[in-house]
Amino acid sequence: MTGIDFLASFLRTGRLHGIGIGSTLGEVDRAIRHRFVDVVDEAGESLRRDYGFVEFYFNPGDEWVMSGGSIELHRLASGPDLAREWARTTGVEFPRHVAWADVREELGRVPGAPELTVGDQGGFLEYRAAASNVSVIVVDDEEEERGYHAGHGDVWSVSLWAPVRTAPPRPGPVGCLTGPEGMGCGRSGHVHTMAFEHPAKKGGQGRLGPFEKLAELASNFTSSPAFSVFCVLLVAAFVVAHLAHLDTSWQHLFGDAMGAVALLLLALLKNSERRAEHAIQRKLDAIAAVLLEQGERQGETGRAHKDLAESIGIEDGD
Structure with missing residues (x-):
C-alpha cells in the first residue's frame, strides 16, 4: 500500500493498521511490529510511543489506552531511512515528501470521504475531519521549498485526537517533536506535556497578528x-x-x-x-x-x- 492510500483511509476511518482511539497497548503491539521507544512521564500519567515518525499517546488505567496519535511526515524529508524501515515492517510505503493535493485526490476516490473544515494556523493550514477525529497540517508558505524539510503544499503531520479530552498535536512547537529520534526499545523519564505554540507560527511568514x-x-x-x-x-x-x-x-x-x-x-x-x-x-x-x-x-x-x-x-x- 502506498502512503497516499494509507492516509486517505486514515482520514476516512480514524484508524490505522486496525487501531485507534481506545485501543490498548497490547492491541497496538499486535498490530504494529516495529521498533519503538516508550517515553513515560515521571508521574506515570502518560505514555508516548515513538516509532520514528509515527507516535501514539496513551492514558493510564487497568491498561494503557490510546488517547491520540500523530504521523510526523515532515521527519521523512531529513530521515528517508524512517520510511524504508516502516515499509519493510508494515508494507506501507511513504514518499519523502507527501503532497496534500495527492492525498485530496485519493480521498475523493474513497467512498464515504469525510467533510473537511479548514483553519489557518499561520504558515500552516489545518484540514480537520470531525467525523473521524483526524486533522492534517499542511505547509502554507510559498517561500518554503522542498529539500530536507517539507515544502509549500506538503503535509507536515496527520493527527488523531480524542474529542474534548485530547487536542491534536500541532507543528513545530505545539507539542510536536521534530527530527527523527533514535530507534530501539527503552524507557525514559521525560515528562510528556502539552507545549504552547511558538509565536512565529501564529503570525506566519510575513503575517503578523x-x-x-x-x-x-x-x-x-x-x-x-x-x-x-x-x-x-x-x-x-x-x-x-x-x-x-x-x-x-x-x-x-x-x-x-x-x-x-x-x-x-x-x-x-x-x-x-x-x-x-x-x-x-x-x-x-x-x-x-x-x-x-x-x-x-x-x-x-x-x-x-x-x-x-x-x-x-x-x-x-x-
Whole structure:
C-alpha cells in the first residue's frame, strides 16, 4: 500500500493498521511490529510511543489506552531511512515528501470521504475531519521549498485526537517533536506535556497578528532614548516619594507603575525575542539543507552528513 492510500483511509476511518482511539497497548503491539521507544512521564500519567515518525499517546488505567496519535511526515524529508524501515515492517510505503493535493485526490476516490473544515494556523493550514477525529497540517508558505524539510503544499503531520479530552498535536512547537529520534526499545523519564505554540507560527511568514505587531512596536520603543528617559523619571519619582516622605499611596502608585511596566515588557519583548530567534534558526536550517544537497551530489554520506540532516528542525522540539 502506498502512503497516499494509507492516509486517505486514515482520514476516512480514524484508524490505522486496525487501531485507534481506545485501543490498548497490547492491541497496538499486535498490530504494529516495529521498533519503538516508550517515553513515560515521571508521574506515570502518560505514555508516548515513538516509532520514528509515527507516535501514539496513551492514558493510564487497568491498561494503557490510546488517547491520540500523530504521523510526523515532515521527519521523512531529513530521515528517508524512517520510511524504508516502516515499509519493510508494515508494507506501507511513504514518499519523502507527501503532497496534500495527492492525498485530496485519493480521498475523493474513497467512498464515504469525510467533510473537511479548514483553519489557518499561520504558515500552516489545518484540514480537520470531525467525523473521524483526524486533522492534517499542511505547509502554507510559498517561500518554503522542498529539500530536507517539507515544502509549500506538503503535509507536515496527520493527527488523531480524542474529542474534548485530547487536542491534536500541532507543528513545530505545539507539542510536536521534530527530527527523527533514535530507534530501539527503552524507557525514559521525560515528562510528556502539552507545549504552547511558538509565536512565529501564529503570525506566519510575513503575517503578523495584532499582538505580534504590538510586540514589535514595544521592542522598537524600549530601545529608544525616550523610553530610557521615561524609566529614569519613573524611578526618580519613586525615590523622591520615599525621601520626601509622601503619602504611602503615592509610593504605591509609583511602585505599582514600575511593576506593571516590567510585566508588560516581559511579555512583549519575549514574543519579539522568540520570533527573532526562530527567523535565525530557519536561516541556519536553510544553510544546512544547502550543505547537505551539495554533499549528496559529491557522494558524502558519512556520520557528519547524517548528524547535520538530523539537526534540521531539531529546535522545534524544545
